[in-house]
Structure formats: C-alpha cells, structure tokens
Amino acid sequence: MATATITERNQISALGVSAGVVCAPWLSFAVPERTSAQDPITGEPESELARIRAALDTVSAELLRRAESVDGVSADILTTSAAMARDRAIVGAAQKNLESGLPTAHSVTVAFDGFCAKLDAVGGYMAERATDLRDLAQRVVAVLRGEPMPGIPNPGYPYILVARDLAPADTATLGDTDVVGLLTAEGGPTSHTAILAKSLGIPAVVNCADTDRLVSGAVLILDGSSGTVTIDPSPEQCSAVAREASARAARAATASGPGRTRDGFAVRLAANIGTVADAERAGAADCEGVGLFRTEFSYLGRHDAPSVAEQTATYRAVFEHFAGSAVVVRTLDSGSDKPLPFLDLGVEENPALGIRGLRVANLYPDTLVTQLDALVAAADATGADLRVMAPMVATADEAAGFAELARSRGVGKVGAMIEVPAAALRARDILEHLDFLSIGTNDLSQYTCAVDRMTGSLAHLLDPWQPAVLDLIAMVGQAGAVAGKPVGVCGESASDPLLAPVLVGLGVSSLSMSVAAIGAVRAELSALDLEVCLQMASAARNARTPVDGRAAVASIRNSS
Structure with a gap:
C-alpha cells in the first residue's frame, strides 16, 4: 500500500479519485469478527x-x-x-x-x-x-x-465512511445512504469504489495508509480532488468548506447548455455509458451525446457470442435516446482483465501486454465484423450520429486496417483509443487514417508508468496528473490541432473539475464522464478563459510531481 503523505500535524494525503470537498464526522464500515478453526462445532x-x-x-x-x-x-x-x-x-x-x-x-x-x-x-x-x-x-x-450482515452504517446524519476497501455490493447502494464522502485504506483510481463514487458524485480518497490516525467519531475534511484529509479541523475551516461547497453546487446547478470556456471556446461534454439504463439517464441529462459507450457489458458473463440481431436490439435501445446526437462507441474491449468464455485467447503470462482490444480481432475477425454490422443497423434505425473507435491501437498500420474494415461495413466516422504510449508518440501518423482520437487516461497511465491497474500498492503512479502522462496527452492534442481533427478524453480524469481545464489547455476538445460529474466540469470551464487553461496546462506539465501540479493549477484557478 502506498504510504500517505503527512503534510501537516493534522493532515494526511493519499489518492483523490472522486472530486469534491466535504466536512463531516467519520464512521467505520462494520465487518464481522474473523472465524477460526477453534470456533465451537455446533452440529453434524x-x-x-x-x-x-x-x-x-x-x-x-x-x-x-x-x-x-x-x-x-x-x-x-x-x-x-x-x-x-x-x-x-x-x-x-x-x-x-x-x-x-x-x-x-x-x-x-x-x-x-x-x-x-x-x-x-x-x-x-x-x-x-x-x-x-x-x-x-x-x-x-x-x-x-445470527448477526446483521456487514454493511454501511445508517446513523441518520451525514458522515464520511472509512473502510479498508468496499465491495461493489456496498458501493453500489451508496446513493441511498447518509454517506457524503469515502476514505479507504486500499484501492486505486480505477477500482469499483472510485468509479461508482464518481458516478454518484461522492468525494472519495483511496489508498490511504494512515487511517489508523483517525480518532473515532472525529470530524474530517475530505478533498476528493487533492486527496488530502484534514483531521479535527477548526470550526472556521469547516465553515469555509461549507461555503465553498454551496457555491460550487450552485454554479453546477445553474450552468447549462454546450460546454465552453468563459471566452466561448467549445468543449463538448458527453457521457460515459455501459448499459441501456445508463443511456436512459444520459439521454435525459444536459449533455452532448455519448463520448464512450463501453459495449463489452453486452458480452460479459456469456458463454456464446451474441448474434447480430441480439446486438442490434441492444444498440437500438441505447441509440434511441440519442437521435441526432453523437454517440462514440468503443468496439469490444475484451482480453486482459475482461476475459470472455467464448473467445479463447490462450494462457498469457502478462495479459495486459497481450491479446486485448483490437488485437482480439486478429484471432476472431468475425466477432468485430458482427459488432460493426449491428452498430450500423442500430444507428440507421434510430438516427444516432454513430462514431466507432477501436481500443488498444498501437500503430498507424493498425489504425488504417481498422478504418478500412469499419468503413467497408458502413461506419461513417472512425477513430481510435489512445491508450498506448506508442500511439500517443505517433498520433499524427495514426490520425492520417482516422476522423478522431479519444484518450483513455486510465490505460495510458498504466502503460506509461508500467503499473498494473490492480496493484494497489502502486496506485499513486496511476495518477493522471503524472507529468509524463500529461506530456503524452499534449502530443496527441497537438496532432489533432495540426490535422484539424477532434481529440477527446474519455478516461476517469475527464470528470475532475480541476484537471478538465488542464486537458483543454493540452488540446483536448471533448470530455466524456459520468453524468453526475458533467455539471461541475461545465461550471469550472465556464469560469475560465482559454488562455487560463493554457497556463494551467503548462504549470501541470512543468511540475515535478502530481501533488505539485495540482497545487500549481489550483493557485492559478483561485487567482483567475
């Protein structure tokens, strides 16, 4: 586990994974006592x-x-x-x-x-x-x-939940609880805890080794953007947090319409979805279509490949919420941490560096063709503006091959995910064959810093504020500007209101995130001119560490 940084006597710092600042007392997650071989035997x-x-x-x-x-x-x-x-x-x-x-x-x-x-x-x-x-x-x-199942306390007042980690079964129901913030000893930026906290708009800090410093029931200030946790803050600090939270909520609630900076630079704000239910929520929200449709949810848990008809029905149910709007679809991203029983990829010693994403099509080309046909049929039936991108593209030749296949099946706008440093370094060559690019900052961080996304002890290296990751994003943004083609970010970093203007300053023209995060990002961008975004981007890239980068960018924002 990464050791939290003690920044002051009463402050610890870990990994912020869901933006927002809250002030509240904390309670621990209830777990049963461990079992033992010495427990009494009660029956046959x-x-x-x-x-x-x-x-x-x-x-x-x-x-x-x-x-x-x-x-x-x-x-x-x-x-x-x-x-x-x-x-x-x-x-x-x-x-x-x-x-x-x-x-x-x-x-x-x-x-x-x-x-x-x-x-x-x-x-x-x-x-x-x-x-x-x-x-x-x-x-x-x-x-x-005969005891209550382990679970989230329900004290009847707002509180910050502290736990070793949370299982998805508990995180999934946080929206109906008194929890206003999350602090866990384990976990990383791509864990279920982080992703679901963002989708619910709950500030969260993970991978904190110093939770044992907390005094039971004490008040905390938790900052899900910076990753700092203030222990036993003063009344003045709590009041300041409450005022700022109220002001930010008001700005997010009143901001509406297409995303843009204060001086009118357009930044498309779209939703990340994975299911029909997600599509229904996004379709009813104030967003500019879909920036990432994760299609693998239609495949997970199946032992046979879904037919063209099955896939078309699913995609139609999604697309009907976005008639006339752009829907960016990621083709099946299987392999590595998302194995599918009906696609035998063999045994790999390091699946994250093996056959995954677009590479699966080399072994099972019919799977990709079937999906493309279903997507086109669903778009034709609903009027959605279909845009299809492939995951795990590493070279210009791979991009060209995918583009040729997709266009031959009727896809009008073809793109690629930039998740591999090689693709970022040669983004200009890749864009020669494509209509757009979308950066997946989760995987780009993983491959840039050589860290498995599930290795909690190295979670601090998966921080999208890592200057090396920002350098690669800047290269992709510049390639898009030269080619006159859009570059988006659909990774979890797009939902961070402090990082969003940095990404815009790096040349990103669209941001895709959970519906819950759009309001705060829209409000943040609308308060800043493009020139300030450029200054923020430069400051973040020039910083030696993610912590320094956040501090420098926050200083610019506060003085703007």
Missing part, C-alpha cells in the same frame, strides 16, 4: 451444510433485492454478486471443510478463501472479483451467526 456436517445453503440463499436474495432498488452498472454488479453466492462450487468446498472437522462458519471462510486465492493469482479483473467473494463470505458468516 449434514445439518450444518443445510444451514450454509440457507445462508447463501439468504445473501443472494438480499443482493437481488438491492439490485431492484438501483439501476445501471450498480444493478449489474449486485446481480452478478447474487449469482456468485449460488455457485455450487462454494457449497461443495464448504462441505469438504465440514467433513474434515472445521466449524461451520470457518468452513465457509476457508471455502471462499480458496477461490479468492485462485482469482488473486490470475490478477486483473479476476482479482477484483476476489474482493466480491470476500464480501460474500462475510455476509454468509454473519447470517450463520
């Missing part, structure tokens, strides 16, 4: 196995109940977790543990731990599923003990 294996089955069913039913109260990605996460609780392999492992003489609750813990170890060994997306399994184990143990 046969009867105890029946209790375990019943507990698993109870947990699954509770997660499905939660799924019905939310939508979009949150509902999908909860539904997946509910299905995992009914996996017969878990029951089989628990039965063996019971028969070997382990106590009931500990039999469940050991069963889940075994599967978690296998997922951790695979790494990437599968390692993140291990977090889900550990959460399920704790819930089942609580039911077996």
Whole structure:
C-alpha cells in the first residue's frame, strides 16, 4: 500500500479519485469478527451444510433485492454478486471443510478463501472479483451467526465512511445512504469504489495508509480532488468548506447548455455509458451525446457470442435516446482483465501486454465484423450520429486496417483509443487514417508508468496528473490541432473539475464522464478563459510531481 503523505500535524494525503470537498464526522464500515478453526462445532456436517445453503440463499436474495432498488452498472454488479453466492462450487468446498472437522462458519471462510486465492493469482479483473467473494463470505458468516450482515452504517446524519476497501455490493447502494464522502485504506483510481463514487458524485480518497490516525467519531475534511484529509479541523475551516461547497453546487446547478470556456471556446461534454439504463439517464441529462459507450457489458458473463440481431436490439435501445446526437462507441474491449468464455485467447503470462482490444480481432475477425454490422443497423434505425473507435491501437498500420474494415461495413466516422504510449508518440501518423482520437487516461497511465491497474500498492503512479502522462496527452492534442481533427478524453480524469481545464489547455476538445460529474466540469470551464487553461496546462506539465501540479493549477484557478 502506498504510504500517505503527512503534510501537516493534522493532515494526511493519499489518492483523490472522486472530486469534491466535504466536512463531516467519520464512521467505520462494520465487518464481522474473523472465524477460526477453534470456533465451537455446533452440529453434524449434514445439518450444518443445510444451514450454509440457507445462508447463501439468504445473501443472494438480499443482493437481488438491492439490485431492484438501483439501476445501471450498480444493478449489474449486485446481480452478478447474487449469482456468485449460488455457485455450487462454494457449497461443495464448504462441505469438504465440514467433513474434515472445521466449524461451520470457518468452513465457509476457508471455502471462499480458496477461490479468492485462485482469482488473486490470475490478477486483473479476476482479482477484483476476489474482493466480491470476500464480501460474500462475510455476509454468509454473519447470517450463520445470527448477526446483521456487514454493511454501511445508517446513523441518520451525514458522515464520511472509512473502510479498508468496499465491495461493489456496498458501493453500489451508496446513493441511498447518509454517506457524503469515502476514505479507504486500499484501492486505486480505477477500482469499483472510485468509479461508482464518481458516478454518484461522492468525494472519495483511496489508498490511504494512515487511517489508523483517525480518532473515532472525529470530524474530517475530505478533498476528493487533492486527496488530502484534514483531521479535527477548526470550526472556521469547516465553515469555509461549507461555503465553498454551496457555491460550487450552485454554479453546477445553474450552468447549462454546450460546454465552453468563459471566452466561448467549445468543449463538448458527453457521457460515459455501459448499459441501456445508463443511456436512459444520459439521454435525459444536459449533455452532448455519448463520448464512450463501453459495449463489452453486452458480452460479459456469456458463454456464446451474441448474434447480430441480439446486438442490434441492444444498440437500438441505447441509440434511441440519442437521435441526432453523437454517440462514440468503443468496439469490444475484451482480453486482459475482461476475459470472455467464448473467445479463447490462450494462457498469457502478462495479459495486459497481450491479446486485448483490437488485437482480439486478429484471432476472431468475425466477432468485430458482427459488432460493426449491428452498430450500423442500430444507428440507421434510430438516427444516432454513430462514431466507432477501436481500443488498444498501437500503430498507424493498425489504425488504417481498422478504418478500412469499419468503413467497408458502413461506419461513417472512425477513430481510435489512445491508450498506448506508442500511439500517443505517433498520433499524427495514426490520425492520417482516422476522423478522431479519444484518450483513455486510465490505460495510458498504466502503460506509461508500467503499473498494473490492480496493484494497489502502486496506485499513486496511476495518477493522471503524472507529468509524463500529461506530456503524452499534449502530443496527441497537438496532432489533432495540426490535422484539424477532434481529440477527446474519455478516461476517469475527464470528470475532475480541476484537471478538465488542464486537458483543454493540452488540446483536448471533448470530455466524456459520468453524468453526475458533467455539471461541475461545465461550471469550472465556464469560469475560465482559454488562455487560463493554457497556463494551467503548462504549470501541470512543468511540475515535478502530481501533488505539485495540482497545487500549481489550483493557485492559478483561485487567482483567475
């Protein structure tokens, strides 16, 4: 785990992953006591196995109940977790543990731990599923003990939730709680905690090693942009935070229409979506279409490839919310941390550097053709302005090959994701074959700093404020300006109101983010001239560290 920086006697600093500043007391996430092989044995294996089955069913039913109260990605996460609780392999492992003489609750813990170890060994997306399994184990143990399931406190007043980490099953329901901020000891900028906190507009700081310095029930000021947490602030500090939060909320609520700077430079503000429910919300919001449609959600969990007809129906349900508006679609981004059962990519020692994204089409070209045909059919039926981009493009030849195929299937506007440093360095060559580029700052940070996105101890290197990452973004922005073609950012960094004007100053002409973040980014840009954005970009690039960059940019903003 990255060690938090102690900046003052009463201040710690970790990794800010969801913008906003809040002041509130903190409460910890409730977890059950650990099980032990020395726990008492309460019954025969046969009867105890029946209790375990019943507990698993109870947990699954509770997660499905939660799924019905939310939508979009949150509902999908909860539904997946509910299905995992009914996996017969878990029951089989628990039965063996019971028969070997382990106590009931500990039999469940050991069963889940075994599967978690296998997922951790695979790494990437599968390692993140291990977090889900550990959460399920704790819930089942609580039911077996007759205790409340672990979960988020409900004290009846606003508070900052402090936890080691949060499972998706809990993060997905944060919108209906008293939580106004998140502080976790683990996690990174691309974790479920970070992504869902942004989608809900909840300020969050992760990967903080110094949570043990907190005094129970004390008031904190949590800044999800800078990553700083002030312990036991003065009343004057709390009042200042409240005034600033109120002012920012008012600006975000009153800003409307197309994105632009104060002096009128246009910056398209679009939504990131992954499901039909996401599309419905974005279609009703004040945004300029879709900047990233993650199509892999239609594939995950399937053991057979969806047909053209199935995909067309799904895409039509999405596109009908954006008739006449631009919808930027990322083709299937499978492989690495998003494996699909029906695409056998073999065993790779380092999947993140292997066959993923566009590279999968080299092995399964029909999968890409089928998707392109379905996208074009859905766009023709709905009137959406379809724009299709490929993930993991590394060379100009790859861009040219994708563009030729996409246009031959009827796609009018073709682009590519810039996630690989090689693509950023040769963006001018790549743009010769394309109509636009979109920068995925999550992966670009990963590959630039050589850090696996799931390695929490190195999460500080995944910071999009890293000067080297900003240098690459600037190269892509300059290539777009020379070619007269748009360059967007669709990574999580686009939702940071402080970083957004920096990206504009680097040559980015569109920003795509969660719907909840658009208002704050729109308000921030509308208060700044383009020249100030250019100054911010220069200051951020000239900084030695992300912390220095944030401070320099904040100083410029505050003086503008």
